Amino acid sequence: MKYKLPRGTQDILPEESRKWQYIEAKAHDLCQRYNYKEIRTPIFEQTDLFARGVGDTTDIVQKEMYTFDDRGGRSLTLRPEGTASTVRSFVENKMHGWADQPTKLYYIGPMFRYERPQSGRMRQFVQFGVEAMGSADPAIDAEVIGLAMDFYSELGLKNLKLIINSLGDKESRRNHKEALINHFKPRINEFCKDCQTRLEKNPLRILDCKVDRNHELMLDAPAILEYLNEDSVTYFEQVKTFLKDMNISYEVDASLVRGLDYYNNTAFEIMIDGDGFGAITTLSGGGRYNGLVEEIGGPATPGIGFALSIERLLMALETQGIELPLEDGLDAYLVTMGDKAKTAAPKLLHQLRHEGLKVDADYLAKKVKGQMKAADRQQAKVVLIIGDEELATNSVMLKSMATGEQELVSITDITDKIKNYKSE
Structure with a gap:
């Protein structure tokens, strides 16, 4: 009998694993400089954690999770992303009571999503992620974005493009939600079943639909920036000011919504410009998730973070012909x-x-x-x-x-x- 790799997974052989070790060492070093501490959470969690944390209207929860019952009949899921697990640990271990706040954490580890494997997108993949919980200061939004940009630039990547948007606070999102429902409802039967299901519950997800992204109603859908209240506008302007002060260039894209339900206020993606990287140019993304800690059972605690794929990073390095300074040979x-x-x-x-x-x-x-x-x-x-x-x-x-x-x-x-x- 011949055994083969499960589809969507890979063997990382010694010559390639040296690159992983170098990249992971860079992540550890950078996080130490930013005063983020490493956290290691289980590879599987209770299924409901991801349904509540990631959002039951997302593709991840509806279509992509590896879920199974253990011998005790409990529903468990291989983690599809790192934020929900980190927040669960934050709540369970009462990190909100630690003397030093905000709580600044990072992780590196495997995640699992059942999706069609393609270049740079695997069913088992490794994420490096950062989470900062306990502060609603826009300065820490800029810090988290700066850490992500530093990570790529210190590895030598060029032609990076930072895209930012504001998804607004609860009031802004509520007003935008009503506008989206009114916009899509008369012709919702022309959209896929997923979009029809999401219309009343979370119409923002319609804007992230890959099936109907070319529908004419998508082109003139109400933009969240038109519905930001004064507090949300002020917050977003402060984030942009800090980024300018840090000499971090950015572009505002009102269509950026991210693929997870827990985001609000600041949202961002880091993309790579240039030929040879395929159709998917996004390297990483993240944003603010005020309200997620409460959703998972903790006290009201603001938070922000990002996650990036090591596999996509390696693709970008190869595309740009960047050789990592690996130490070769024996002494x-x-x-x-x-x-x-x-x-x-x-x-x-x-x-x-x-x-x-x-x-x-x-x-x-x-x-x-x-x-x-x-x-x-x-x-x-x-x-x-x-x-x-x-x-x-x-x-x-x-x-x-x-x-x-x-x-x-x-x-x-x-x-x-x-x-x-x-x-x-």
Whole structure:
């Protein structure tokens, strides 16, 4: 029997995983600079968490979740996104009572959505996300957007485009909802069944429909910016001012609504301009979600966040021909000559690794020539050769792979010698 990958998943092999490790390290470093702390939540949660948090009118909840009953008959779902789980943990662990507020968290981990696999969009994918809860200050909106932009730019991406919009507060959204219903209702029978279902409950979702996006009523649908009250306008203007002060360019797009029900006020997407990236140009998105904490059972707590796909980031890097500065090769490769040297090798390898060096040796009984070829393939900076003579004098023959020069070095000095070659 042959076993194959489940559709929409991938094996990340060692050469590729090095890129993931570099990107994840960049995310950890950046979040530390912004004073965001890592959180790790379960891969599966109660199904109702996502129905209430993400929104039961979204495509994610209606069509894309991996849901199953456990042996106790409880309905569980593999997490399709990270915000709902993070907010659940915020409420359950009473983080709103922590001394330092707002609570600033980030996560990196796999998410699951049952959708048609395509380039940069998998059924199992990895998200890096940030959530800041406890502050309604527009400055933290700008901070979260700035963190996302910094992440991409520090990895070398060019031609980034920040799109922002305001979805308004509850009053603004209520007025906009009424306008949308009045706009679409006379001809709602011309739209897909999903849009018909969403008309009364959440007509904003109609604007995000992929099936009817070219319908003529979409072109002149009421824009949320026309229905913002004074408070929402002031808030949005403050966010834009902070972005300008931070030298972050942006474009306002009144049609940007995002794909999740919990967003209000600030919404944003980061896109990439240029050929070769396919039809889907969005790299990441996020926004403010005041009200979500209460929806999940916590106290009134404002929040804002974003999430991005590591897979789409890697696509963008490849499209722009950006090579990550990965550290290649071993510090040293140990070549043994004779049975005594082979017996002595594990001790020396263990010692060098304890000194923080990347070293390896042959485990297939290759001849010296084969061992040297292995050292070259693994881009070792130096080769350490030991035989009977070296063992007798407690020394190692060190050979530079760059110059071919050789020197006899005492075992006690070998670590410093290798580190010298490494620094050069």
